Amino acid sequence: MQPSSFPRRLALLAALAAAAFAPLALAATPVQGYKVVRSYPHDPDAFTQGLFFHDGFLYEGTGLRGRSSVRKVELETGRVLQAVELPPEVFGEGITRWGDRIIALTWQEQTAFVLDLKTFKLWRKFSYPGEGWGLAHNERELVMSDGSAELRFLDPLSFKELRRVKVTADGRPLTQLNELEWVEGEILANVWQTDRIARIDPKTGRVTGWIDLTGLLAGPQRPHPDAVLNGIAYDAKAKRLFVTGKLWPRLYEIQLTAPR
Numbered sequence: 517m518q519p520s521s522f523p524r525r526l527a528l529l530a531a532l533a534a535a536a537f538a539p540l541a542l543a544a545t546p547v548q549g550y551k552v553v554r555s556y557p558h559d560p561d562a563f564t565q566g567l568f569f570h571d572g573f574l575y576e577g578t579g580l581r582g583r584s585s586v587r588k589v590e591l592e593t594g595r596v597l598q599a600v601e602l603p604p605e606v607f608g609e610g611i612t613r614w615g616d617r618i619i620a621l622t623w624q625e626q627t628a629f630v631l632d633l634k635t636f637k638l639w640r641k642f643s644y645p646g647e648g649w650g651l652a653h654n655e656r657e658l659v660m661s662d663g664s665a666e667l668r669f670l671d672p673l674s675f676k677e678l679r680r681v682k683v684t685a686d687g688r689p690l691t692q693l694n695e696l697e698w699v700e701g702e703i704l705a706n707v708w709q710t711d712r713i714a715r716i717d718p719k720t721g722r723v724t725g726w727i728d729l730t731g732l733l734a735g736p737q738r739p740h741p742d743a744v745l746n747g748i749a750y751d752a753k754a755k756r757l758f759v760t761g762k763l764w765p766r767l768y769e770i771q772l773t774a775p776r
């Protein structure tokens with residue numbers, strides 16, 4: 517090995533350090549825009565808290581105490597084909613499907629309802645600590661948000677918590693993760709009270725990109741300050757991405773545009 521002089525070693529060290537820190541310095545998280553492919557009617561009385569697509573239909577969970585429900589919705593018309601009300605004392609939150617069950621969280625009641633996908637009959641309930649916000653699943657687990665920066669992974673049969681991952685954006689914890697959707701190996705999360713969806717790497721919790729939906733339903737068209745963007749559903753077969761919001765009159769199929 518060639519003994520290198522002290523200044524040369526120093527230069528090498530400096531170069532190594534620069535290389536190591538460069539990704540941090542440059543890594544502003546990319547922001548993507550959107551294009552509306554099509555829009556559909558959406559029940560303006562639905563305080564959307566959960567959304568998924570299955571076998572040609574949308575399934576929606578709604579919130580507000582006394583108005584919480586789980587529904588099956590016809591995409592093209594927004595017509596509610598089937599619905600069950602949750603007990604009036606609970607505030608409905610995220611929903612997802614596991615096999616032929618629908619799992620529905622509640623905000624502060626620490627209770628989840630497990631319904632039959634076809635009949636909407638109550639199969640069982642289970643409880644969990646803390647708040648319930650968003651819910652989604654991959655092939656093995658359920659993933660839920662609770663308003664903090666942590667996502668919990670649950671066993672879909674026992675509903676036991678398996679692990680957690682902390683979500684960070686540019687190195688800082690990202691809280692207020694609301695409705696969730698598992699899309700092609702990533703987790704999409706609405707950030708409550710913003711027009712943004714975070715694209716989250718499920719392994720590391722890192723936000724790899726933002727989807728900026730500003731203008732999708734412009735401020736003046738929103739019926740209420742709480743009528744925020746919430747609700748992401750993915751039709752994996754046709755690769756269609758749907759989004760809506762609480763009390764929004766429309767639901768949108770969107771396509772993402774290149775990062776700017």
Ligand code: DDQ
Binds near residue numbers: 565580609648708
């Ligand atoms: N969470 O969905 C973020 C978890 C809770 C939202 C609670 C918002 C309550 C507002 C009530 C406004 C009535 C229109």
Ligand code: CA
Binds near residue numbers: 695696697
């Ligand atoms: Ca969803």
